[in-house]
Amino acid sequence: MKKHSVIEDDxxxxxxxxxxxxxxxxxxxxxxxxxxxxxxxxxxxxxxEYLGGGDLMFHVQRCGKLSEERTRFYASEIVCALKFLHKKFIIYRDLKLDNILLDEAGHIRLVDFGMCQCKTYREECLPSNFCGTPHYMAPEV
Structure with missing residues (x-):
């Protein structure tokens, strides 16, 4: 990351x-x-670490649609990762296909933690700001 961009963008x-x-x-x-x-x-x-399996967006675009079995497999690994983060009082707020990479064995890795909210064990620490990628939001939002 360029330091001046990090500082400039706060x-x-x-x-x-x-x-x-x-x-x-x-x-x-x-x-x-x-x-x-x-x-x-x-x-x-x-x-x-190098994750050479590509992101899930690439795989969905290539296949058109993931099988139910493959979807269940990825979803279970994602849930395991999110449970781990929640036990550490971290909310991962940028879950999207682009931020789920695959290793060479086909297992997922979450990446891009810049929007995480940490120390959520107290109500006053819960996120109150809106964030998200507009392309992935429901139309009513």
Whole structure:
């Protein structure tokens, strides 16, 4: 990430949250692993595991429709990852096909944790702001 873009877009907290949540990847098989972070004068760098299976959007576009069995398989892994995050008091607020990558064995990994809300164990810490990708929202929203 370019530092000036992070600062300009007021995304410093988002970058820090992303780093903290990615660091939990080594504790769960369905969250992308973060190996290390470092910075240069102009960039923040996250070294993450290589996930060569593509994202679910690619697979849905290629197949047209996933089988019920395959959908159940991916859904169960997603639920496991979300339960893990919830136990850590983290709300993952960017669940979409583009943010679900597959490893070479066909298992999912959640990525892109910049919109996560952490420390949700107190009601006053629950998210009150609206977020989401307009393309994925229901028409009534």
């Amino acid at each position: 995304d410093v907290e988002s970058a820090m949250i992303e780093r903290r949540v990615l660091a939990l990847g080594c504790q769960h098989p369905f969250i992308c692993n973060l190996f290390c972070t470092f910075q240069t004068q102009s960039h923040l760098n996250f070294v993450m």
